[in-house]
Amino acid sequence: MHTTIVSTDTxxxxxxxxxxxxxxxxxxxxxxxxxxxLAAHIPGAVHASLDRDLSGPKTGTNGRHxxxxxxxxxxxxxxxxxxRGTQVIAYDQDSGMYAxxxxxxxxxxxxxxxxxxxxxxxxxVREGRPTRSGEETRTPATFVAEPRPGMRADxxxxxRQLNDPATLLIDARAPERYEGRTEPIDRVPxHIPGAVxxxxxxxxxxxxxxxxxxxxxxxxxxxxxxHSPSQVIMYCGSGVTACxxxxxxxxxxxxxxxxxxxxxxxxxxxxxRPVEKGPRRP
Numbered sequence: 361m362h363t364t365i366v367s368t369d370t371x372x373x374x375x376x377x378x379x380x381x382x383x384x385x386x387x388x389x390x391x392x393x394x395x396x397x398l399a400a401h402i403p404g405a406v407h408a409s410l411d412r413d414l415s416g417p418k419t420g421t422n423g424r425h426x427x428x429x430x431x432x433x434x435x436x437x438x439x440x441x442x443x444r445g446t447q448v449i450a451y452d453q454d455s456g457m458y459a460x461x462x463x464x465x466x467x468x469x470x471x472x473x474x475x476x477x478x479x480x481x482x483x484x485v486r487e488g489r490p491t492r493s494g495e496e497t498r499t500p501a502t503f504v505a506e507p508r509p510g511m512r513a514d515x516x517x518x519x520r521q522l523n524d525p526a527t528l529l530i531d532a533r534a535p536e537r538y539e540g541r542t543e544p545i546d547r548v549p550x551h552i553p554g555a556v557x558x559x560x561x562x563x564x565x566x567x568x569x570x571x572x573x574x575x576x577x578x579x580x581x582x583x584x585x586x587h588s589p590s591q592v593i594m595y596c597g598s599g600v601t602a603c604x605x606x607x608x609x610x611x612x613x614x615x616x617x618x619x620x621x622x623x624x625x626x627x628x629x630x631x632x633r634p635v636e637k638g639p640r641r642p
Contacts, residue, residue, distance in 0.1 A: 361447065361473045362474075362475035362477070363367070363472050363474065363504075364607060365459050365476050365478040365570055365607075365639050366475045366477060366478065367601070367609060368437050368474075368479065368484050368487055370475065370480070371449055371477055371484075372489060373401070374447075374554065375447070377451055377503055378444060378448070379442050379446050379447070379498060380404050380405040380448075380451070381406055381407070381408050381448060381449070381450045381451070381462055381612075382397045382401050382402065382403055382406070382408070382450045383410065383414070383451065383480075384397060384451075384452045384453045385409065385411075385452065385458045386400070391550075393407070393410070396453075398493065398494060399493055400490060400493050401418065401481075401491060401493070402451065402481070402484060402489075402490040402491065402492075404492075404496060405496060406441065406496055406498055406510070407460075407495075408436070408440060410425060410600065411425070411506070411618070413436045414428070414465060416428035416429060416432060421624040421626065421630065422622055422626055423626035423629070424545070424546075424597070425511065425599050425625075426621070426626075427599065428555040430469065430505050431471055433465060433505065434505045435503075436457065437505075438500055438502050438503040440498060441500065442466075442501060442503050443456075443500050443501045443503060443504075443594055444471060444503065445473075446473070446501075446530055447473045448466060449476075449479045450462040450463055450474065451477035452480050452482050452531070453482060454480045454482040454483075454568040455560075455563075455564050455604070456477070456480055456568075456570075456604060457478065457601050459476045460598065460600075460603040460606075461477055461599075462605035462609070463603065464511075464606060467511065468507065468511050468512065469503070469505040469506070469507060469508075469542045470505055470507060474575040476607060478569045479567060479568050480568060482567075482568055483568065484622060485598075488619050496559050501595060501631060511618060511619065512619050512620070513593045513618045513619065513620045513621075514621070514622065515626055516578055517593070517618075517620070518620050518627070519633070521555060522552075523554070528556065528584065528586075529552050529555035529592075530554070530595070530617075531555045531556070531557050531595060531596065532558070532559065532595065532596035532601040532602045532604065533559065534559050535559060537591075537597070538551045538555075538559075538595060539560070539638060539639060540556075540635075540636075545625070548635055549637065550628075550635040550636055551635070551637070552595065552627055552636070553636040554636070555595070556583060558580070558583050560596070560602075560605050560608075563576060563605065566599060570608060573611055573612045576608050576609070576611060576612035577582055579611035580608070580614055584614075588616070589614045589615060589616035590616035592616075592617035593619075593620050594618065594619050595619070595623040596622055596624065597624050598625045599619060599621040599623045599626070600621075600626070602620070603620045604641050611624070
């Protein structure tokens with residue numbers, strides 16, 4: 361069973377029973393990922409859209425990519441041909457930032473046999489591996505979820521633990537967004553008070569493959585300090601790249617961090633919630 365990442369070599373030799381899910385996406389162009397999938401994808405892959413398949417309805421105050429209901433998520437997973445016994449491999453254009461959302465959602469639904477393709481589509485194509493165009497489907501299945509609510513935090517959890525030294529908030533966005541120097545997407549610049557910054561892109565090298573587990577562990581332990589992974593609440597802009605940090609921590613042998621699924625886009629939607637700006641910590 362593969363539970364964090366797989367190599368392109370491993371995927372190339374995969375069993376046809378594995379479900380491969382193309383999660384390519386562009387925050388500025390919702391249609392881009394599907395267009396790319398139809399033009400060319402890894403043979404056998406089905407497609408899942410971050411907006412349409414891996415998020416719930418937006419209310420204007422619950423963030424840009426709200427957590428889907430467990431019923432809606434189960435329906436989506438079943439439509440993709442996933443059962444509780446299925447090995448799932450998720451990939452996106454390169455680093456795994458979108459694929460990690462599906463990775464986290466499956467684990468949240470009680471399914472551990474899910475991994476992200478290391479280096480994604482970019483590495484697959486760079487190596488000259490086969491591709492296929494057009495739509496592919498799998499026989500629909502019934503996915504029976506066993507939710508793990510302890511994997512997530514909601515806005516009330518974060519508010520209650522704002523001044524609790526036993527909780528560590530980690531922001532996965534780029535330093536300039538964390539510091540409040542720019543905010544290209546959400547309403548308000550800045551970060552949740554007390555949060556430290558670990559940009560998700562730091563988890564991978566220039567070729568978009570994850571750093572070795574020992575190096576990831578060393579880097580995350582510097583961020584954690586005296587905190588254990590179970591004391592961490594991870595967030596980002598909308599609950600997507602936070603999952604990449606959790607994936608990297610898990611791959612490094614540091615499982616247990618929770619994801620604040622509403623993240624900054626939900627937090628900043630209410631002007632009554634406190635906001636902090638300033639230099640990156642650590």
